[in-house]
Amino acid sequence: xxxxxxxxxxxxxxxxxxxxxxxxxxxxASLCQDLTSDSDREVMIAPPFTALSSVHGVIEGAASxxxxxxxxxxxxxxxxxxxxxPDMVLSTGCTHVxxxxxxxxxxxxxxxxxxxxxxxxxIKAGLVPILCxxxxxxxxxxxxxxxxxxxxxxxxxxxxxxxxxxxxxLAYEPVWAIGTGKTATSGQAQExxxxxxxxxxKNYSNVLANSVRILYGGSVKPDNISELMNMPDVDGVLVGGxxxxxxxxxxxxxx
Ligand code: PGA
Numbered sequence: 404x405x406x407x408x409x410x411x412x413x414x415x416x417x418x419x420x421x422x423x424x425x426x427x428x429x430x431x432a433s434l435c436q437d438l439t440s441d442s443d444r445e446v447m448i449a450p451p452f453t454a455l456s457s458v459h460g461v462i463e464g465a466a467s468x469x470x471x472x473x474x475x476x477x478x479x480x481x482x483x484x485x486x487x488x489p490d491m492v493l494s495t496g497c498t499h500v501x502x503x504x505x506x507x508x509x510x511x512x513x514x515x516x517x518x519x520x521x522x523x524x525x526i527k528a529g530l531v532p533i534l535c536x537x538x539x540x541x542x543x544x545x546x547x548x549x550x551x552x553x554x555x556x557x558x559x560x561x562x563x564x565x566x567x568x569x570x571x572x573l574a575y576e577p578v579w580a581i582g583t584g585k586t587a588t589s590g591q592a593q594e595x596x597x598x599x600x601x602x603x604x605k606n607y608s609n610v611l612a613n614s615v616r617i618l619y620g621g622s623v624k625p626d627n628i629s630e631l632m633n634m635p636d637v638d639g640v641l642v643g644g645x646x647x648x649x650x651x652x653x654x655x656x657x658x
Contacts, residue, residue, distance in 0.1 A: 407616045409632065410572060410639035411656045412447040412533065413646025414473060414501060414620075424454035428461045430649035431468065435656060438467040444639075446656050447499050448646065449473045452487055459496030471499030471533065474507055477517075477524035489528035499531040501641075503559060505578045515558035522559060526567050533572045533618070533641065534559055536599075540579035549598055556602055565607045573599055573617045574641045580621025582644060589630045589637070592619045596636035625654035632658055 419427065428448065435446060449471040450458045462468045472495075476486035492500055502525060503518035518534070525532035536555040538548045552575075560568065575595050577587050587595075596617045604612035619631050620641030631637050646652045 406614060407638040409444045410447060410616055410618060411444060411658075412449065412471070412499075412501075412574075412618060412639065412641045413652050414449045414504070414641060414643050415451060415647060416473065416506070416643060417451060418647055419450060419454060421454045421457050424450045425457050425461055427647070427649050428458045431653060432462050432465040434649055434653035435465060435468060438465075438656075440466040442467050444656070445469060447471050448652075449499070449501055455492075455495035455497060463496070469498045470496055471501055471531075472497050473501050473504065475500050475502075475521065475524070477520040489524045489530060492530065493528055497530065499533060499572075500525050501533045501535065501574075503555075504535045505537055505576055505581060509578070515555055518555075518559045519561050522571075523562070526563070526570065529570075531570045531572060533574050535574045535576050535620070535641070537576040537578050537581075537621075543577065543579065548595065552595065552599060553602060556599065557606070560606070565611050568607065568611055568615070571615050572639075573615060574620050575599060575617060576620035576641060582622070584622050586622040586624075586627050586631075587619070589627075589634050592631055593634040593636055596634065600636055623655065625651060625658075628655050628658040 445467055447469040459470055472492045475489055475492050480488055502521045507513040522532045522534055536552050538551045542551050580587050599617055600612045616638035618639040618641045619637050623640045623642045624645050
């Protein structure tokens with residue numbers, strides 16, 4: 404049974420002041436008025452931490468626009484200067500959190516073990532974890548794609564029961580396709596998504612494998628979204644650059 408409602412997620416990264424974020428979110432909310440909670444798709448935006456509360460005020464009435472954080476720390480509270488806890492994220496109105504984005508892995512040295520702790524903290528807090536995985540260009544060229552992804556999900560999801568993974572969303576983001584204008588072909592995306600689903604089935608259960616949404620990310624644009632969404636194992640997208648404009652992102656949402 405396929406119950407995977409497509410999720411179109413936008414990651415604003417380190418862009419937009421509070422005022423800019425509010426402006427984009429309100430425009431998006433008005434462009435997405437046709438979407439209701441029983442629509443055939445869900446939308447999520449991940450503004451920077453500083454804009455979360457204000458953006459929440461703007462999208463609160465928009466039934467199918469959810470809000471996520473781009474990262475968080477796994478500890479509940481404490482002397483961790485500069486970090487943000489799961490409860491803090493929740494208290495802004497977030498329902499989702501992006502974990503293990505390749506930019507976090509690459510520039511902030513996040514390891515699979517830390518990502519596993521963050522995923523656990525998200526699940527415990529009742530936040531939907533969007534766990535990002537993906538290979539670099541070098542790894543793809545040396546045919547390590549599947550072994551890299553297997554390791555990322557094996558360690559990233561270590562220690563969870565099938566029930567705990569009910570909310571999990573995976574995002575396959577080949578590092579070579581992020582912000583480069585190079586998109587994986589729909590065939591390349593489908594091949595990896597189907598591999599990831601098989602791993603979930605092997606490691607957990609058939610029911611879980613069929614219910615976890617697997618998003619594709621990396622240079623998604625209005626003109627390639629439909630082809631990607633036509634693939635049987637692509638259940639949505641995680642959009643960076645093209646989510647910064649409400650108009651462009653709305654075109655992607657309405658693929
Ligand atoms: P991009 O970023 O759409 O700008 O390639 C995707 C992402 O990092 O999630």
